[in-house]
Amino acid sequence: MYQNVLEWLENTSEDKFDKVIYKDVDNSITFKEVMDKSKAIGSGILEYEYTDKPIVVLSDRKVNTPVIFFGIIYSGHCYAPLDGTQPEFRLASIAQSIKPDYIIADEKFYDMAAKIAPDAKLLKAEELMESAICEEKLQKVRSVASITDPLYIIYTSGSTGVPKGVITSHESLMCYIDAYVEVMGIDDSDVLGNQSPLDYIAAIRDIYIPIKCKASMFIIPKQYFSLPAKLFDALNEEKITSVGWSVSALTIPATMGAFDYTTPKYLKKICFSGSVMPGKVLAVWQKHVSDALYVNQYGPTEATASCTYYKVDHQVEDDEKLPIGRPYRNYRVFLLDEEDKPVPVGSKGQICVGGPILALGYYNAPELTAKSFIQNPSNNSYRELIYKTGDLGSYDEDGILHFHGRMDRQIKYMGHRVELGEIEVAALRVDNMHECCVIFNSEKDQIMLFYTGECTSKEIAVELRKTLPGFMVPRKVIGLDNMPRLSNGKIDMQALKNYKSNK
Amino acid sequence: MRDELIEILEEIRPDVDFENEENLITDGILDSIDVVSLVGEIDEAFDVQIHVEDLTPDNFNSVDAIIALIEKIQDED
Numbered sequence: 063m064y065q066n067v068l069e070w071l072e073n074t075s076e077d078k079f080d081k082v083i084y085k086d087v088d089n090s091i092t093f094k095e096v097m098d099k100s101k102a103i104g105s106g107i108l109e110y111e112y113t114d115k116p117i118v119v120l121s122d123r124k125v126n127t128p129v130i131f132f133g134i135i136y137s138g139h140c141y142a143p144l145d146g147t148q149p150e151f152r153l154a155s156i157a158q159s160i161k162p163d164y165i166i167a168d169e170k171f172y173d174m175a176a177k178i179a180p181d182a183k184l185l186k187a188e189e190l191m192e193s194a195i196c197e198e199k200l201q202k203v204r205s206v207a208s209i210t211d212p213l214y215i216i217y218t219s220g221s222t223g224v225p226k227g228v229i230t231s232h233e234s235l236m237c238y239i240d241a242y243v244e245v246m247g248i249d250d251s252d253v254l255g256n257q258s259p260l261d262y263i264a265a266i267r268d269i270y271i272p273i274k275c276k277a278s279m280f281i282i283p284k285q286y287f288s289l290p291a292k293l294f295d296a297l298n299e300e301k302i303t304s305v306g307w308s309v310s311a312l313t314i315p316a317t318m319g320a321f322d323y324t325t326p327k328y329l330k331k332i333c334f335s336g337s338v339m340p341g342k343v344l345a346v347w348q349k350h351v352s353d354a355l356y357v358n359q360y361g362p363t364e365a366t367a368s369c370t371y372y373k374v375d376h377q378v379e380d381d382e383k384l385p386i387g388r389p390y391r392n393y394r395v396f397l398l399d400e401e402d403k404p405v406p407v408g409s410k411g412q413i414c415v416g417g418p419i420l421a422l423g424y425y426n427a428p429e430l431t432a433k434s435f436i437q438n439p440s441n442n443s444y445r446e447l448i449y450k451t452g453d454l455g456s457y458d459e460d461g462i463l464h465f466h467g468r469m470d471r472q473i474k475y476m477g478h479r480v481e482l483g484e485i486e487v488a489a490l491r492v493d494n495m496h497e498c499c500v501i502f503n504s505e506k507d508q509i510m511l512f513y514t515g516e517c518t519s520k521e522i523a524v525e526l527r528k529t530l531p532g533f534m535v536p537r538k539v540i541g542l543d544n545m546p547r548l549s550n551g552k553i554d555m556q557a558l559k560n561y562k563s564n565k
Numbered sequence: 566m567r568d569e570l571i572e573i574l575e576e577i578r579p580d581v582d583f584e585n586e587e588n589l590i591t592d593g594i595l596d597s598i599d600v601v602s603l604v605g606e607i608d609e610a611f612d613v614q615i616h617v618e619d620l621t622p623d624n625f626n627s628v629d630a631i632i633a634l635i636e637k638i639q640d641e642d
Contacts, residue, residue, distance in 0.1 A: 147593075285590055288600035289620045314601055319617045476598060508602075520579035527580050532596050537577050 065209040067232050068135055071097060071273040078250070083272045084125040085300070086281040091125045093276070096132065099191050103133020103166075104200055106193030107185065113163040116142040116215050116425070118182065119261075120153070120167040120175045123281050127260045128269045130166055130187050131214070138203035140212035142227065142425075143261035144178075146171035151529040154178040156217050156225055159426055166190065209233040215425050216263050218363050219479050219534070221471070223487030227425035228263075228363045234419045238366040239270050241390035245357060245371050246331045248304055250276040253328075255302035257282060257311050257477075263363045264335070264477065267306045277304075287311055290320035297326040304331035306359075308477020309339050316346040325350050335359035335368070336477030338465065341382035348377055360386035360465060363479070364434070364449045366419040369395045370463050386455070386465045393417050394448075395463065397455055402439035405456075410466055413455040414438075416448040473502045475509060476533045485511065485526070485534055492517050492525045497545055499553045500536065511536040512558050514545055566611070566632060573606045574628070583628050590622040600625065607631070613638040 064070070071093075079094035091099075107117070117139045121127040127143075134141040142160055144153055146167070157165070157179040167175035168187040175184050213232045217225040242248075248271060256279055258264035272279045280300045286293040293315060296302075312334055315321070332347070332354050339358055348356065361368035372387025389395040397411030398404065405411030416438060423431035438446040454466040471482045482500040489498045489511060498513035513522065519539035526535045546557035574583045577599055581589075589595045595603070603625075604615050613635055624634040 284596070285593060285622065288590065288595065288597040289622065291617045291620060310597070314597055315617075318601075318604070318620065323617045518579075520575075523579040533598060537598065537602055539579070 063209075064236060065232065066135070066204065066207050066211075067213065067235060067270060067273070068100075068132060068204075070270070071100070071132065074273075074276060078276050081276065082278055084128060084279050084281070086124050087283055089125050091129070096129055096273075098195070099126075099129045100132035100136055101195045101197075101200060102193045103130060103187070103190040104136025104203075105196040106190035107134065107137035107139070107164070108196065108199045108203070109193065110164065110183070110185070113139070115163050116140045116160055116212070118142045118144060118157060118160060118162045118165040118175075118179060120144050120146045120165060120171040120178070121187070121260070122146050122170070123256070123260055123284070124168075125281070126168065126187065126191075129191075130168075131269065133190065134166070135213065136200055136203070138207065140214060140229070142215040142217075144217075145259045145261040146174050147259075148531055149528050150174065150177060152225070152531065156227070157182070159224070159227060160215070161426075209236075210422075212422055214266075216261065216363060218263070219472075219481045219484050221481040221483040223484050225484075226427065226430065229422040229425050230366055231422055234366040234421065235266060235270065237392045237417075237419050238368055238390070239267065239274055241392060242267060242306075242333075242368070242371075243271060243275060244391065245373070246304065246333060246355065248275050248277060248331065252277040252304045252331070253300060253302050254279040255282050255297060255300070255305045255307075256280065257287065257305065257307045262478075263367045264306060264308065266367060287314065290315035290318050291323045294320050294324050294326055297329060298324065301328045302326070303328050304333075305329065306333040306335070308336035309334050309343075310336070310476045312347060313340065313343045316343045321346065321350040329354055331355050331357075333357040333359050333371075335361075337474035339384055341378050341384070342380040344374070344378050344384070345380055348374075358384045358386060360463075361415070362449070362451050362453075364421045364451075365393070365415045366421070368419075369393055369413065369415045369451070372462070383464075385458075385462045387462055389463075390419075393419055397457065398439065398450070404440055407457050407459055410454050410456045412469065413451045413453045413463070414448045415451060416446060420447060420449055473509075475502070475507075478531075478533050480509070480534055482509075485509070485530065485536065488526055488529045488534075489513065489522060491529070492522050495522070497553075499545065499555065499558060501555055501558050503538075503559065508538055509534070509536040510538040510540065510558070510561075512540050512542055512545070512561070514542055566635065567628065569610060570607070570628060570631060570635075573603065573610060577602050577606070587627045589627060590625045595625065607635065611635050611639070 082090045162182045165175045165179045165182040166185045212229045215227040220226040256268040356374040358372040370387045394416040438448045485500045494516040496515040546554040548554045
């Protein structure tokens with residue numbers, strides 16, 4: 063039984079040493095290089111005084127980024143990845159919640175690292191990679207490691223305006239990757255196509271599957287996802303066989319007619335997640351890439367990215383709503399009603415999840431952790447933690463889970479989890495903003511901000527870009543003289559949803 | 566056409582100085598959310614159909630490039 067993800071890397075046989083594991087548009091790196099460089103980074107970190115805090119990584123989408131993660135694991139620490147292309151304000155607020163002793167950045171982000179974590183020591187990734195490997199020290203670290211040690215902290219949108227740091231253990235990560243690889247049938251012949259930023263939960267597959275399965279992974283440039291013809295060319299040039307993408311990444315090529323241009327010839331395994339897949343989009347993909355396996359995945363970061371999967375076993379109809387399927391191996395997924403009682407087959411309840419894939423909690427947030435990860439209310443006999451997802455579901459008679467939306471104001475947009483409240487908190491920081499309300503127009507697939515105040519929509523957009531990632535900035539900003547209200551004084555969100563521009 | 570296009574662009578991204586940007590796509594200023602919104606709005610406003618082959622960085626890097634693309638498509642019709 064494995065107890066540390068690095069054992070996956072270390073059991074790489076010699077005949078795979080020269081195989082390319084990660085590739086981006088500028089560089090590629092082999093298994094052997096990853097093994098050597100990550101040990102060098104780990105040894106380099108161990109030259110410094112030990113800290114029990116996570117080490118922050120400031121980087122972006124390139125082949126060396128996973129190597130830095132592995133180096134930190136070698137040094138016996140857990141890593142908190144941050145994409146340096148995010149707004150400084152957001153990076154700084156996350157760094158503040160971690161209060162790291164060390165931050166590792168590559169050359170592009172030295173300055174940003176100093177700005178967002180002025181009290182942390184900056185370790186330069188390029189210099190760490192040149193450190194001499196000290197097997198003895200690395201061995202000593204490993205000898206006291208446990209499978210339940212924290213592996214990484216990934217930040218996700220929080221409704222109060224502060225992102226939440228979800229802590230995941232080696233055990234949880236390995237459980238999920240094992241289960242995913244089994245469902246998708248991935249092996250060393252596969253080439254994965256990475257879509258997600260590497261600090262985001264969806265990227266854990268693209269980072270860890272290659273070391274487990276001896277597969278390769280190509281980091282597809284972000285712009286290609288706006289330019290579907292370029293995207294399909296890249297899939298064919300790199301002979302990409304397997305992708306785990308957000309629904310939006312599959313929607314854009316289908317709706318923009320990319321299949322009239324060409325077809326991804328090598329793609330055989332397609333997993334999508336992040337939001338509900340429109341039947342008409344999947345139908346287009348199935349028509350043009352007919353012999354691929356399509357899997358609908360559902361699950362939150364708090365359960366290591368996932369809960370359930372559904373293998374699509376038929377040609378879908380345009381208006382079909384896919385189920386979210388069955389729990390992955392080692393996952394316990396069940397429904398509770400408002401009184402925390404189990405829900406009978408066919409009825410709706412809140413989707414709850416438990417098992418070794420459960421996160422260790424939120425970093426530096428004991429109260430939020432205690433509130434979110436709770437004792438299973440139907441178990442009075444021993445300690446059993448579960449996470450309540452805030453999603454509604456129902457089981458059918460075949461044991462297949464169906465999804466029925468959120469219980470609160472969290473949405474999924476372009477594959478990302480977005481708390482509409484977090485956008486409002488950010489918008490209220492804009493000067494001369496009186497009041498605002500953010501709604502999601504699901505018909506147009508658009509986040510809309512309504513506000514009252516003397517500020518202009520331009521000022522709001524400029525300010526929001528300083529504090530929020532691009533996908534959270536509303537592309538429709540509408541000034542009103544008065545907010546529509548319900549008789550109890552609350553903002554009438556339904557009226558805003560029905561708002562029609564009189565232009 | 567230019568004014569109408571800039572109005573469309575500024576509605577989607579009021580924070581960008583479209584008159585002076587020459588690398589809207591190459592520099593990642595416009596992301597996929599922006600491009601998808603933009604293509605829909607252009608198709609509607611100028612009664613054209615932008616095809617997937619037209620979605621290249623060169624065609625979308627600047628206001629002038631987008632105008633050239635729209636005019637090219639209009640001429641072909």
